[in-house]
Amino acid sequence: MSTAVEPRTSPTQQPPGEGAALRRAGDWARRAPLLPALIFLIIVTQLPFVGTLVISFMNWNAYYPDEVGFAGFDNYRRVLTDVTTRDSIITTIVLTVSVVLVSVVLGLVIALLLDRTFRGRGIVRTMMITPFLVVPVAAALLWKHALYNPEYGLFNGVLTWIFGENAPQPDWISTMPLTAVVASLVWQWTPFMMLILLAGLQSKPLDVIEAARIDGCSSWQIFRHMTLPHLRQYLELGALLGSIYIVQNFDAVFTITSGGLGTANLPYTIYQIFYNAHDFGRASAAGVVVVIGTIIIATFALRTVSSLFREEGAR
Amino acid sequence: MTATLEAPRTAAPPVNPPGRNPAGTLLTILAWVVGVLFVLPVLWMVLTSLHSEADAATNPPSLFAPLTLDGYANFFGAQTGTSPWPALLNSLTASVLSTALVLLLAIPAAYALSIRPVRKWTDVLFFFLSTKMLPVVAGLLPVYLIAQGIGMLDNIWMLIILYTSMNLPIAVWMMRSFLAEVPVEVLEAASIDGCSLTRTLRTVVVPMVLPGIAATSLICFIFSWNELLFARVLTATVAQTAPVFLTGFVTSQGLFLATVCAASVVVSLPVLIAGFAAQDKLVQGLSLGAIK
Numbered sequence: 001m002s003t004a005v006e007p008r009t010s011p012t013q014q015p016p017g018e019g020a021a022l023r024r025a026g027d028w029a030r031r032a033p034l035l036p037a038l039i040f041l042i043i044v045t046q047l048p049f050v051g052t053l054v055i056s057f058m059n060w061n062a063y064y065p066d067e068v069g070f071a072g073f074d075n076y077r078r079v080l081t082d083v084t085t086r087d088s089i090i091t092t093i094v095l096t097v098s099v100v101l102v103s104v105v106l107g108l109v110i111a112l113l114l115d116r117t118f119r120g121r122g123i124v125r126t127m128m129i130t131p132f133l134v135v136p137v138a139a140a141l142l143w144k145h146a147l148y149n150p151e152y153g154l155f156n157g158v159l160t161w162i163f164g165e166n167a168p169q170p171d172w173i174s175t176m177p178l179t180a181v182v183a184s185l186v187w188q189w190t191p192f193m194m195l196i197l198l199a200g201l202q203s204k205p206l207d208v209i210e211a212a213r214i215d216g217c218s219s220w221q222i223f224r225h226m227t228l229p230h231l232r233q234y235l236e237l238g239a240l241l242g243s244i245y246i247v248q249n250f251d252a253v254f255t256i257t258s259g260g261l262g263t264a265n266l267p268y269t270i271y272q273i274f275y276n277a278h279d280f281g282r283a284s285a286a287g288v289v290v291v292i293g294t295i296i297i298a299t300f301a302l303r304t305v306s307s308l309f310r311e312e313g314a315r
Numbered sequence: 316m317t318a319t320l321e322a323p324r325t326a327a328p329p330v331n332p333p334g335r336n337p338a339g340t341l342l343t344i345l346a347w348v349v350g351v352l353f354v355l356p357v358l359w360m361v362l363t364s365l366h367s368e369a370d371a372a373t374n375p376p377s378l379f380a381p382l383t384l385d386g387y388a389n390f391f392g393a394q395t396g397t398s399p400w401p402a403l404l405n406s407l408t409a410s411v412l413s414t415a416l417v418l419l420l421a422i423p424a425a426y427a428l429s430i431r432p433v434r435k436w437t438d439v440l441f442f443f444l445s446t447k448m449l450p451v452v453a454g455l456l457p458v459y460l461i462a463q464g465i466g467m468l469d470n471i472w473m474l475i476i477l478y479t480s481m482n483l484p485i486a487v488w489m490m491r492s493f494l495a496e497v498p499v500e501v502l503e504a505a506s507i508d509g510c511s512l513t514r515t516l517r518t519v520v521v522p523m524v525l526p527g528i529a530a531t532s533l534i535c536f537i538f539s540w541n542e543l544l545f546a547r548v549l550t551a552t553v554a555q556t557a558p559v560f561l562t563g564f565v566t567s568q569g570l571f572l573a574t575v576c577a578a579s580v581v582v583s584l585p586v587l588i589a590g591f592a593a594q595d596k597l598v599q600g601l602s603l604g605a606i607k
Binding site: 027029030031032033034036037038040041044045046047048049050051052055110113114116118119120121123124125126127128129130131132133134135136137138139141142143145146147149151152154156157158160161169187190191192195196198199241244247248250251254255266267270271274275280283284286287288290291294295297298301302305306 | 339342343345346347349350351353354356357359360363371372373374375376420421423424426427428431432433434437439441442443444445446447448449450451452453454455456457458459460461476477479480483484487512537540541543544548557558561562565570572575576578579580582583586587590591594597598599601
């Protein structure tokens, strides 16, 4: 990779003078294929965010069109002092952290199980991936109606199978709403973590591990001192990419609990402030708060990806 | 046929044949159990979708109830009169057209970032990635207001544009990692032969990275097909997509379990097929090309 890149970039280091004009023309020829994508992306993603930023400082409720005006930090004050929004910030953190943690640990265990050769490994891998490929809304419906339903859901059906007529028949969603959402998301996201960690496991240097085994290292020693350090970047990448997606989760919360019973996360709350309350200013301020939170995660994510990237460049 | 295939396999066993050591057998069984547990809800969804409403809503579940396609018939409007076809067609249009647009924009961009990289190409690449980290809700309201302003609410083109921007960063990252694998010698040969940039791209580069393009398309297709929030806020009846139809369908239908399961199976089917087809490249796409 590095040897391939260097000669390609060398023309930009031509001496100034006659070459300068030529180089500038060359630079534009290089940039031309990049520009459509770049301009498109700036217009469609960055400009709306600037809009959100502006509206977040405005007093703007679609129900009261006469009262539109500058609001200063009022919306932010309301977002941060309002109990509902504050709760949804906490819910977002709890939801994201628990889904990511559980799915990373489960994903690691399963990736280790699938890293061996055994009969039907391909089939097991395919079975594992399936939850990730079910359309999120459909997955949420499946959990809500076919699994959690207290009257005819599979979970209570299994309890009846095992314990007979007098089996406990809990109403999963109302007794443990957040756990119910977390469980369905863990089911969907564990395959994602498993895929990334399996890729990590399969890229580990086999000869070094073979040498360690010959030197008399136990399996646990090899795992603890060789496999785990090698996997670190993959664990980070999985956790951070997972966080970025799960912080933004809307489908599961919307479908399984409709944000009720303390499960409303920030995206759902913003959707409600905007869609039901039509309070554009407050919805925007909450949106900006989400962005600030995401930037914190994203900084770490970018660092991880760029370290993987450097490694690829050094290879 | 199977016998001839089986014979050499037993003749040349793998280095660590399964079943030789008890720990290995245990791990294999464990792997199978975990795999089955994870796929079970999906199998349950399929089985329930093939039962009559009465058999689907029993406790304990009836595993051996007679199979029927009533759930599917109901979903396709035999009873309710609301056909899911327009929504499915909208999803297909939005996903296919936005994927095409993504490729049109991403391939040249990835070329500029890998084969003859512009200066500061890593910064540009990370800019693309950072837009992916901007939460959807953060731009939703202005997008809604703009769509309203230019009369594009409930218009499938609005979704196509948004889905393109949503998938473009991923596609650029993926295509960059595929294009980086094209040997420089091939490109030099093409330029010596007097190929223009577009011609080199079209006749040399694109055919070489065709499998990568296929994988990128499938992943963009899956993400567009799955999207709910934009579709729900920006569409109503005309441009409604399959996920939106699914959520509205359940509220208006109450709890017809077999029908709901049939609906979920139908809507998930394209993604399942695309996902299984792209299995090997799925990781690379999902990790934005950072992992090979």
